[in-house]
Each structure stands twice: as structure tokens, then as C-alpha cells.
Amino acid sequence: MALVIALVLVLEGLGPFCMPNRWRLFLLQLSQQRAxxxxxxxxxxxIVGLVSLYYLWP
Known part of the structure; x- marks a missing residue:
């Protein structure tokens, strides 16, 4: 479980680390969307995540 959390943190951190200005614009646009x-x-x-887990879990 800790491995999965670590992988999520790495993947989620790539956007702000590599492209901080684009990431900021993305979040601004996202915040203006309807709920x-x-x-x-x-x-x-x-749903996509659960289906992927179902097929990829060893």
C-alpha cells in the first residue's frame, strides 16, 4: 500500500515540478468549471482506476 501511495505522489508531483506555470494555469481553469x-x-x-486495478493487480 505504501508503494502505491509513493507512486501516486511521484506522478502527481511531476506536473508542478516540471511545468509550474502551465500547472498553475491548469488549476485556474479547473477551478472555474462547474461542480x-x-x-x-x-x-x-x-471507475478507470478501479478497472485498471482489477486487471493489473497480481
């Missing part, structure tokens, strides 16, 4: 749109995209990400 329903963010909820829909979040749900899609959860």
Missing part, C-alpha cells in the same frame, strides 16, 4: 462537471470527471477517473 457537476468536476464530479463527472472524478467519477470517470475512479
Amino acid at each position: 457537476a462537471s468536476l464530479q463527472k470527471y472524478g467519477g470517470i477517473m475512479v
